Structures are given as C-alpha cells and as structure tokens.
Amino acid sequence: MRPLIFTILAAVAVAAAPGVAAAKDKLAPEAKLEKLLDGRVAGAPQDCIPLSSVSSSQIIDKTAIVYRVGSTLWVNRPKGGAQTLNDDDILVTKLTGSQLCSIDTVELRDRTSHMYSGFVSLGEFVPYRRAKAE
Numbered sequence: 001m002r003p004l005i006f007t008i009l010a011a012v013a014v015a016a017a018p019g020v021a022a023a024k025d026k027l028a029p030e031a032k033l034e035k036l037l038d039g040r041v042a043g044a045p046q047d048c049i050p051l052s053s054v055s056s057s058q059i060i061d062k063t064a065i066v067y068r069v070g071s072t073l074w075v076n077r078p079k080g081g082a083q084t085l086n087d088d089d090i091l092v093t094k095l096t097g098s099q100l101c102s103i104d105t106v107e108l109r110d111r112t113s114h115m116y117s118g119f120v121s122l123g124e125f126v127p128y129r130r131a132k133a134e
Contacts, residue, residue: 029063033075036066040073040128048101049074049125051093059087065106067125074125076102084108084118100125 027035036058049069058066062085067074078085085108092107093100101122108118 029061033060043127045124048099051100073128078120079123081120
C-alpha cells in the first residue's frame with residue numbers, strides 16, 4: 001500500500017511541475033512593460049493621440065495600456081482604475097471626437113463572458129520611440 005501512495009504522490013508532483021515552472025516564468029507587470037519598451041526612449045507626454053492611427057493596444061496588468069501608432073509605443077498609465085486592468089480584458093472605447101485623450105475613460109469587458117469588469121480614467125500618453133543608432 002505504501003509504495004502505491006508514493007507512486008501517486010510522485011505522479012502528482014511531476015504533473016504539477018510544468019505549472020510551477022510556467023508561474024515562475026511570468027514576468028511582473030512592471031518588468032513586462034520594461035521588456036516591451038527595451039531599446040526605446042521616452043518622449044514628452046501628450047494629452048491626446050489620434051485613435052484612427054492606433055494599430056493595436058495591449059494591457060499590462062494593473063499598470064498601463066500600450067497603444068501602437070506606427071513604430072511608436074504610447075504608454076498610458078491611467079489616473080484611476082489601473083488596479084482593474086487585466087490583460088485578458090477587452091478595451092471598449094467610446095469617443096466624442098477622433099482622438100483618445102487623457103480626459104477619456106475606457107471600459108473593460110471580460111473576454112469570455114463580455115461582462116463589465118471595470119473602467120479606467122486615462123492619464124497622459126508617453127511616446128516611446130526606438131533609440132537612434134549613432
């Protein structure tokens with residue numbers, strides 16, 4: 001009976017190992033943002049960006065929303081609600097004009113259920129461009 005218990009415990013430990021390794025590999029939000037911005041230099045913050053030029057957006061958990069406009073990454077650290085940011089949520093943006101501005105709010109929806117999961121009040125947009133080689 002005892003060898004059977006040890007065999008079962010060993011099998012459970014082996015099965016759990018990939019999950020533990022994957023959990024260790026996941027970067028902290030600030031580290032994930034830093035890796036995304038590696039090799040880029042911050043520019044002067046802006047109040048608005050043209051939403052029609054945004055080709056993609058990415059949520060960094062509880063930290064920021066990164067908008068891509070051409071080769072520039074615009075980082076927005078929300079003034080309010082950042083703790084509700086989840087990289088598995090969908091951003092729902094309702095505009096009154098053609099620009100996304102620091103006075104706007106963005107609603108968050110769960111990707112699976114499409115239920116409301118929070119909102120953020122946007123802050124300033126900081127452009128990050130690739131550093132020029134000398």
